[in-house]
Amino acid sequence: MQDADMQDADMQDADMQDADMQDMVRWVENCRVCGGNDWLDVISFGSTPLANGFLDPAAVPEDEPAYPLEVGVCRDCRLMSIRHTIDPEALFSHYVYVSSDSDLMAGHMRHIADLCVRRAGLDAGDLVVEMGSNIGTQLALFQEGGQRVVGVDPAKNLVQVANDQGIPSIAAFFGAAEGARVARDFGQAKLVLGRQCFAHIENVHNVLDGVEAVLAPDGLLVIEVPYLVNLIEENQFDTIYHEHASYFSITTLSRLFAAHGLHIVDAERVAVHGGSIVVMASRVTAGRRPMPVVAELVALEQERGLTDDSAYLEFAARTRRVLAGVGDLVRDLAARGKRVAGYGAPSKGTALLQFCGLGPREIEFCSDTTPLKHGKLLPGTHIPVRSPEQARSNPPDYYLLLAWNYAEEIIRKERRFLEDGGRFIVPIPEPRIVSAESVLESFLESV
Ligand code: DWN
Ligand code: ZN
Numbered sequence: 001m002q003d004a005d006m007q008d009a010d011m012q013d014a015d016m017q018d019a020d021m022q023d024m025v026r027w028v029e030n031c032r033v034c035g036g037n038d039w040l041d042v043i044s045f046g047s048t049p050l051a052n053g054f055l056d057p058a059a060v061p062e063d064e065p066a067y068p069l070e071v072g073v074c075r076d077c078r079l080m081s082i083r084h085t086i087d088p089e090a091l092f093s094h095y096v097y098v099s100s101d102s103d104l105m106a107g108h109m110r111h112i113a114d115l116c117v118r119r120a121g122l123d124a125g126d127l128v129v130e131m132g133s134n135i136g137t138q139l140a141l142f143q144e145g146g147q148r149v150v151g152v153d154p155a156k157n158l159v160q161v162a163n164d165q166g167i168p169s170i171a172a173f174f175g176a177a178e179g180a181r182v183a184r185d186f187g188q189a190k191l192v193l194g195r196q197c198f199a200h201i202e203n204v205h206n207v208l209d210g211v212e213a214v215l216a217p218d219g220l221l222v223i224e225v226p227y228l229v230n231l232i233e234e235n236q237f238d239t240i241y242h243e244h245a246s247y248f249s250i251t252t253l254s255r256l257f258a259a260h261g262l263h264i265v266d267a268e269r270v271a272v273h274g275g276s277i278v279v280m281a282s283r284v285t286a287g288r289r290p291m292p293v294v295a296e297l298v299a300l301e302q303e304r305g306l307t308d309d310s311a312y313l314e315f316a317a318r319t320r321r322v323l324a325g326v327g328d329l330v331r332d333l334a335a336r337g338k339r340v341a342g343y344g345a346p347s348k349g350t351a352l353l354q355f356c357g358l359g360p361r362e363i364e365f366c367s368d369t370t371p372l373k374h375g376k377l378l379p380g381t382h383i384p385v386r387s388p389e390q391a392r393s394n395p396p397d398y399y400l401l402l403a404w405n406y407a408e409e410i411i412r413k414e415r416r417f418l419e420d421g422g423r424f425i426v427p428i429p430e431p432r433i434v435s436a437e438s439v440l441e442s443f444l445e446s447v
Contacts, residue, residue, distance in 0.1 A: 025067045026085045032204055032246060033256045036076035039083075040309050043237075043316040045069040048354045050086070051241035051347035052096055054376035054385070064380065071240055073312050077255050080228060080247040080312065082240070085202050088154065088173060091243055092200070095155035096372045097347065099137040104409050108272045112224070113141035116191050119266065119280055120220035122147055126190040129182055129214055131174035131207070132197025134158050136167030142191075143167065150186055152178055175203070179210025188216040195224040196273060199244045208260040221262060221281045225253075229304055230275025232311055235429045237319040238352035239274065249306055250279065250297045257281050266291045274405045326427045327356035330400060334362040339396040342366035343410060343424065345373050345385045349402025352427060354380040363400065367391035398433075400425045411439060 030037050047066040055064075070083040099105065116122065124146030130139050133151025135158050143149050143166075151169035153159050162169040172178050174194075182189070192211050201207050211221055226239055228249040240247070254264055265288045266280040277297075282288045305311030333340055342349055345368035353363065359381045366378060366385050373385045395417055401407060401424045411424065411434060418424075418436040426432050 024065070024087050024090060028081070028083050028085050031074035031077060031079055032081055032202070033079045033252055034074060034077035036074050038075040039072040040075055040312060042071040042073055042080070042312045043319060044071070045240070045351075045355055048241070048351065049379040050091065051243060051351045051379065052091070053379040054096055054345075054373055055379060055382065057375070057377055057384070060377065060382065066380070067242055069240070069242060073309070075309075077252050078249065078307055079252045081245055082242065084242070085245065086242045088202060092154040092173075094157050095134075096370065097134075098158065098370055098372065099134045101137075102406055102409055104406060105272065108270065109138050109141060111270075112138065112193075112195065112222075112278065113145065115268070115278070116142075116193065116220070116222055117145060120191040120222075122190055127187055128191045128193065129186075129189040131192070131194040131210075132200070133162060133167070133169055136162035136165055136169055138193070138195060139167050139169075140165070147191075148186065150182055152182070174210050175206040176209035176213060179213035183214040188219065189214050190216050190219050192219065192221045194222070196226075196276070198223045198225045199246050199248065202245050204246070204256060205259065208256070208262070211262075212260055215283065217283060218286050219282070220265075221257075222278060223253075223281075224270070224272075224276050224278045226273050227269060227275050227277040228306060229301060232306065232315045233304065233429075234274065235315070235318050235322050236274050236348075237315075237322070238348040238355065238428070241347060241351040243347065248277075249301045250277070250294065251301050251307065253279055254294075254298070261285065264290060264294050267293055267297055272405070322428060322430060323355050325431045326352070326400075326425070327358060329425060329431050330356070330358055330362050330398075333398055338398055339364055340398045340400060340425075341391065341396040342383065342402045343399040343414075344368055344401070344403025344406070345370070345378060346403050346405075350378045350380065352402060353378065353383065359383065364396060365391065366402065367399075395420075395422060397421075398423050398425055400427065401434075402427075404428060 047068050049064050049066050068084050072083050073080045126147050128142045128147045128149045130151050133139055133153045136151050139149040139151050151162055151167055152172055152174040154173045156171045159169045159171040192215050225248045228247050231247055261284050262281045263284050264279055264281050268278045270276050270278055330340055341364050345366040360383050363383050366383055367388050368385050369388055374387050376385050404426055424434040
C-alpha cells in the first residue's frame with residue numbers, strides 16, 4: 001500500500017473506532033431519577049477500561065478501549081451517579097461475576113430468603129421473580145421453600161447455568177416489556193427481588209414500570225444495594241466504575257419509588273459488599289405502614305451531610321489521598337524487592353489498580369477463586385489471574401486485599417500465609433498492613 005493509502009486506511013480505522021466509541025458511551029445530561037440537570041461535580045477518574053473486561057492473553061487489543069468515568073451528584077434528588085452511560089449489552093450480556101460461594105454470602109442469602117418469606121408472607125406456590133438472578137443461587141432457596149421462581153438476567157452464560165441447575169431463568173434485561181411478559185406467562189409475583197443489581201440499571205424508571213406490571217397488589221419489592229452512607233464514610237471509591245450507574249440512599253430511592261406508586265415500608269442495613277441496604281417497598285394502595293427505621297435512615301443521611309455538597313467534596317479529597325497512599329505503599333514495597341500480589345480479582349479491584357496506576361511491575365498476579373477469571377488478564381493493567389492453588393504454591397510477601405469486603409473471612413482462611421510471615425495490605429478506608437501479630441493484637445483487644 002502507498003503511504004497516502006495507508007494514511008487514508010488509518011484515518012478510516014480511527015473514524016470507525018470513534019463511531020464504535022460513540023455507540024458504546026453516552027453523556028448523561030439529566031438525572032436518572034428526577035430528570036434534573038443541576039449537578040455537583042464530585043470526582044473524575046479519567047478514562048478507564050471496563051472493570052469486568054477481563055482479557056484473553058492471546059487476544060489483547062493493541063488499543064484497549066477506555067471510557068470516561070466521572071461522578072456527579074444531582075442537587076435536586078441527591079442521586080450520586082456516573083455522568084456517562086455504557087451500552088448495557090457490552091457490560092452485561094456475558095458476565096464473569098458469579099455469586100460467591102463464601103460463608104458470608106451463603107449466610108446472607110439465607111437471611112434474605114427468611115426475611116422475604118416473613119415480610120412478604122410467602123406461601124408455597126407463590127411466585128418469586130428475581131431480576132439480576134445470576135446463576136440462581138438465591139432463587140434456589142425460595143424453590144426449596146416451595147415457591148415458584150423465575151429469574152431474569154441479561155447474562156446468557158449465567159442464565160444457562162441457572163437453567164441447567166433447574167432454576168427457571170430468562171436471558172433478558174428486566175424492564176416494562178419483560179415484567180409484562182412474566183406476568184402473562186407466570187402470573188403476578190408476591191415478591192420481586194433485585195439483589196445487588198439496581199445500581200447497574202441505566203433506565204430505572206423502565207425497570208420500575210416492569211415491577212408495576214408484575215407485582216401483585218399486596219406484593220413486596222425487595223432490593224439490595226450498596227449503601228451510599230458506607231460508600232462515602234468508608235472511602236469505597238473503588239466501587240465506582242462503569243457498571244455502577246447509581247449509588248443510592250433511602251432519600252433518593254423514596255423519591256424514585258414514589259413516581260411508581262410505591263413506598264418504602266422497611267429497610268435493613270447489612271454487611272455484604274462493604275455495607276448494603278435491603279429496601280422493602282410495596283404499592284401505596286396496599287396500605288402497609290412504613291416502619292420507623294425508614295424515617296430514621298433518612299434522618300441519618302441528612303445528619304451525615306448527604307443532602308449537602310460538602311460530604312461529597314470531602315469524600316473526593318479523601319479518595320485522592322487514599323489512592324496516592326495505596327499506590328505509594330505498593331510501589332515502595334516493590335522497589336524494596338518485596339513480592340506483592342492481589343488477593344481476589346473483583347471488579348472493584350481492577351478499578352482500584354487502574355486508579356492507583358499499579359501494573360504487573362508492582363503486582364505479580366491476582367489470586368481468585370472464580371474459574372471464569374483464571375488465565376485471564378485484568379483489564380487495563382494486564383495483571384494475570386491465577387487460581388488460589390497456583391498462588392499457594394509460590395505465595396508473595398504481601399497480598400493487596402482487593403476483595404476487602406470479605407476481609408474477615410479471608411484473613412481467617414489465610415492464617416497459614418500470615419503465620420508464615422505473609423502480610424495483607426488492606427487498602428480502605430485507609431491503607432494499613434495486617435500481619436499475624438496485628439491479627440492477634442486486635443483479637444486480644446476484642447476479648
Ligand atoms: O455489583 C457488583 C457486585 C455485586 O459483584 C458487580 N458489579 C460485580 C461484583 O463486584 P465484585 O467483582 O467487586 O464482587 P466481589 O464479590 O467482591 O468479588 C470478590 C472476588 O474475590 C471474586 O472474584 C471471588 C474472589 N474471592 C477470592 O478469590 N477468594 C472471594 C473470596 C471470598 C475468597 O476467599
Ligand atoms: Zn435527580
